[in-house]
Amino acid sequence: MELSEKWAERLREAELCKNVYRVFRETPIPTCRDIVEKAGREYRKAAGGTRNWREVEARRLQAVYHTVRRALKRILELPKPEEMSTFHRELVDAAVGLDAYRKALDRVRRSLHLAKRFYSDYIVLVTTSRSRREAARYRREGCGRILSLIHRLCRHLEILENVRREVLNAHIVAEGxxxxxxxxxxxxxxxxxxxxxxxxxxxxxxxxxxxxxxxxxxxxxxxxxxxxxxxxxxxxxxxxxxxxxxxxxxxxxxxxxxxxxxxxxxxxxxxxxxxxxxxxxxxxxxxxxxxxxxxxxxxxxxxxxxxxxxxxxxxxxxxxxxxxxxxxxxxxxxxxxxxxxxxxxxxxxxxxxxxxxxxxxx
Ligand SMILES: Nc1nc2c(ncn2[C@@H]2O[C@H](COP(=O)(O)OP(=O)(O)OP(=O)(O)O)[C@@H](O)[C@H]2O)c(=O)[nH]1
Ligand SMILES: [Mg+2]
CATH class of the missing domain: 3.40.50.300 (P-loop containing nucleotide triphosphate hydrolases)
Incomplete structure (x- = not known):
């Protein structure tokens, strides 16, 4: 390869690097505790303004699900290894290993999918409950299942946060x-x-x-x-x-x-x-x-x-x-x-x- 060709390739790579860097910068990775706490806050706010108990429980379940969904969806904006610049791919590989990174993203995707399923199952159960007690039981169960998905993500979120820190430390390549x-x-x-x-x-x-x-x-x-x-x-x-x-x-x-x-x-x-x-x-x-x-x-x-x-x-x-x-x-x-x-x-x-x-x- 000629030097001028290599330099042109460097500029292309720099462009990619810039994008990857920007996405990481704009995507903070919450800990699983952050997500659970945020869901708790939204849950407590959700019931205001209505006395209808079905509606109260439905809104609580919804608040937890929506918080989880928002958090996970945001994380899924992180690039897959094949969408990264060569530099970042190698950096991620050195930091946590490409497989671990891919697996972490995969787990997040699967959890999002499952959370959606739990939500759509339990929201039907809550809104068709025959008593207040039954509605509360289903809401508790639904929230519990959704949040247990988050507890199982802790390690994977840590991996993603480590990667993010590495990428942000190596900000250099973002400038070309x-x-x-x-x-x-x-x-x-x-x-x-x-x-x-x-x-x-x-x-x-x-x-x-x-x-x-x-x-x-x-x-x-x-x-x-x-x-x-x-x-x-x-x-x-x-x-x-x-x-x-x-x-x-x-x-x-x-x-x-x-x-x-x-x-x-x-x-x-x-x-x-x-x-x-x-x-x-x-x-x-x-x-x-x-x-x-x-x-x-x-x-x-x-x-x-x-x-x-x-x-x-x-x-x-x-x-x-x-x-x-x-x-x-x-x-x-x-x-x-x-x-x-x-x-x-x-x-x-x-x-x-x-x-x-x-x-x-x-
Ligand atoms: N006498 C002398 N000592 C030097 C010179 N340059 C560096 N040193 C000393 O060599 C030692 C190592 O210097 P560093 O700059 O830390 O070396 P490095 O290559 O970055 O080392 P690593 O990060 O461990 O790979 C230090 O004690 C420096 O003060 C020099 O020109 N002359
Ligand atoms: Mg040194």
């Missing part, structure tokens, strides 16, 4: 701006870099797996021929085949968001992964994002020895020459700020090229 993903092995300095260059303030700590989620910051460009863009911090990776939830999120973001990849290497003797393994990871990750351009950043040059920096530069340059999508190797110190402007300008050059290729002049 270019995305620079910063990836690498754990503890290489990704979060440090992003906190220096973007609006994001991810947690930085001297131990691996600090970052557990995809964190997004916006960058105001240095270059005039570039537009605002996003910089995304992802959890550190050990392998392309993700094992933890955090790694799954990282791979999902890398695969679906990347317009430009900055891959960070830690050349110091205290790196979590030896340089060999970091370079091997880079090769594998690069396959996921092909043909998006790649910049290799050798970090921590303030702490590495001269020999470590030279060795890392030599090996990174060699890999870069063999890799068509690789555009530059830059040695930086994210902590001290060395060469960060150069890195940023390189990133912006690539974004500007992409915009031109896609016919979107900045």
């Amino acid at each position: 701006l270019p995305v620079v993903v910063v990836a690498g092995a754990p503890n290489t300095g990704k979060s440090t870099l992003i906190s220096r260059l973007s609006t994001a303030a991810p947690e930085v700590a001297p131990y691996p797996f600090t970052t557990k989620n995809v964190i997004v910051g916006k960058v105001k460009p240095l270059s005039r021929n570039c537009i605002d863009y996003y910089m995304v911090d992802v959890p550190g990776l050990l392998d392309r085949e993700p094992r933890s939830e955090a790694e799954k999120r990282a791979v999902a973001a890398i695969k679906t968001l990347t317009d430009v990849l900055v891959f960070m290497l830690d050349p110091t003797g205290t790196a979590v992964e030896p340089l060999d393994r970091q370079l091997e990871l880079l090769r594998r990750i690069n396959e996921l994002i092909h043909p998006a351009p790649l910049i290799i950043a050798i970090n921590k040059i303030d702490a590495a020895t001269r020999a470590e920096v030279i060795d890392a530069l030599r090996r990174a340059e060699e890999l870069c020459r063999e890799t068509p999508s690789c555009r530059r190797v830059v040695a930086v110190s994210a902590l001290r700020g060395d060469n960060l402007e150069e890195l940023q300008r390189e990133v912006e050059k690539l974004i500007a090229e992409m915009l031109t290729a896609a016919g979107r002049a900045p």
Whole structure:
């Protein structure tokens, strides 16, 4: 696939992402307790204004049913996995699993269907009751059956709420701006870099797996021929085949968001992964994002020895020459700020090229 084609596809995907995001934003997921409590409130309000006991009981049953129906119908506006953008599908899969999400929606749909059936059965029984007592008994039974459907939905509603939270956290994709993903092995300095260059303030700590989620910051460009863009911090990776939830999120973001990849290497003797393994990871990750351009950043040059920096530069340059999508190797110190402007300008050059290729002049 050509780069310009890839960029056009990104714009289509961005459009879909925007819609999915909007639906999730506008669809709060109540807990089962919320629904039951709301039904209780409506129930208590329902009987006012009439003395006819059949009518009183019918209205109570109706109030409970209508509250439940409204709540469930609203939830069913959430998109099915096949209606989602690739990014959101992968995000949902990483968060709760696509099957669990689909099943949760399915349960909601079935409960809505059953609630309707219970209501239409019991409303007949209530309105044809021969005594007040009988009407009250049927109303109680009808309400009980409808609300028991909601009690059985608790876990599924929690799943949907988890998904919603993930989608809202990853609001980035809703705007369609270019995305620079910063990836690498754990503890290489990704979060440090992003906190220096973007609006994001991810947690930085001297131990691996600090970052557990995809964190997004916006960058105001240095270059005039570039537009605002996003910089995304992802959890550190050990392998392309993700094992933890955090790694799954990282791979999902890398695969679906990347317009430009900055891959960070830690050349110091205290790196979590030896340089060999970091370079091997880079090769594998690069396959996921092909043909998006790649910049290799050798970090921590303030702490590495001269020999470590030279060795890392030599090996990174060699890999870069063999890799068509690789555009530059830059040695930086994210902590001290060395060469960060150069890195940023390189990133912006690539974004500007992409915009031109896609016919979107900045
Ligand atoms: N000496 C030095 N230390 C750095 C540099 N960049 C980051 N560090 C340190 O390396 C450690 C890890 O930095 P983070 O930015 O949290 O690394 P990360 O890649 O986001 O780590 P994970 O989220 O765990 O994958 C912290 O102690 C940082 O202060 C650098 O340029 N020089
Ligand atoms: Mg981090």
